[in-house]
Amino acid sequence: MATSRRDPLTLEVVELIGTIVARYYEEYEQAAARHALTGAQARVLGLLSLEPLPMRGIARKLKCEPSNVTGIVDRLEARGLVERRPDPADRRVKLAAPTEEGRATATRLRDSLDFAREPLAALSEEERETLRDLLKRMLGESPL
Amino acid sequence: MATSRRDPLTLEVVELIGTIVARYYEEYEQAAARHALTGAQARVLGLLSLEPLPMRGIARKLKCEPSNVTGIVDRLEARGLVERRPDPADRRVKLAAPTEEGRATATRLRDSLDFAREPLAALSEEERETLRDLLKRMLGESPL
């Protein structure tokens, strides 16, 4: 299993992935900032724009403590982008859902992110297919 | 230029890259935590293990304010992993350099990161070459 970990080719690919990660992260933060959001706020808003979630559900997706989510949703709520609604099935639960404005912001954010990720245009359709398959295999082998 | 931004294949690849970024970042933080370091501290220590840098140089590499670097280096210095040395050529400058222990920690950190990135082993050598070339093309087109 360790046979391929040290060879120059693997190290080069690892290096490239590191570069992609750094660039992606930076552009994500910048895109969020353009909408006066922090990265964490943008991630939560993006999650909620797919479906409303209980606070605990957000924490699970973000892999952080629920007490942390309280603050992030507080700030989004204070800006009118998100609202807390009671869960009819369980009065302990609060469902966070985007407001109309929150949904609009999430959409604009997503669009500006797509644009930031434009470098894929440098590849032909066939190349993108190859890339997709290789990335899938990379991710598929990992347990998670 | 926008011709390829919306098609399902591109979106799928973007999604995959997002997954890789999330996983990479998470594993980086965990690897740092295993050495009782934060992500930012691990990044700085990794930089300095390549070459000593002035505070401002670290800030440039991290793309953050110099005043932020002061605190990060403070904490690394308090742990004996880094030391500040005067720059003989310019008395305004302080060079941050890893101590012996800092270098050792950086090495162990790098090794544990290589292990975290093991999923590449799922690909054959030829596939890794293809992946390398595609990633290079993706990155090469961007202005930086």
Add this chain to the structure above:
DNA sequence: CCTGAATATTTCATGCTGTCAAGTAACGGG
């Protein structure tokens, strides 16, 4: 040589993210 603009670093104030521990409210099985 001296002055003034520019540079390197630090300090301070502030805000956000993250953790942990403790507290409150509600669910649900026995």
Add this chain to the structure above:
DNA sequence: CCCGTTACTTGACAGCATGAAATATTCAGG
């Protein structure tokens, strides 16, 4: 009905990040 569990919040604390102001040093021009 009670008790353990679960969901959420609060408060204390640390770290990261920014911006403005203070200090020390460099360097160019007169």
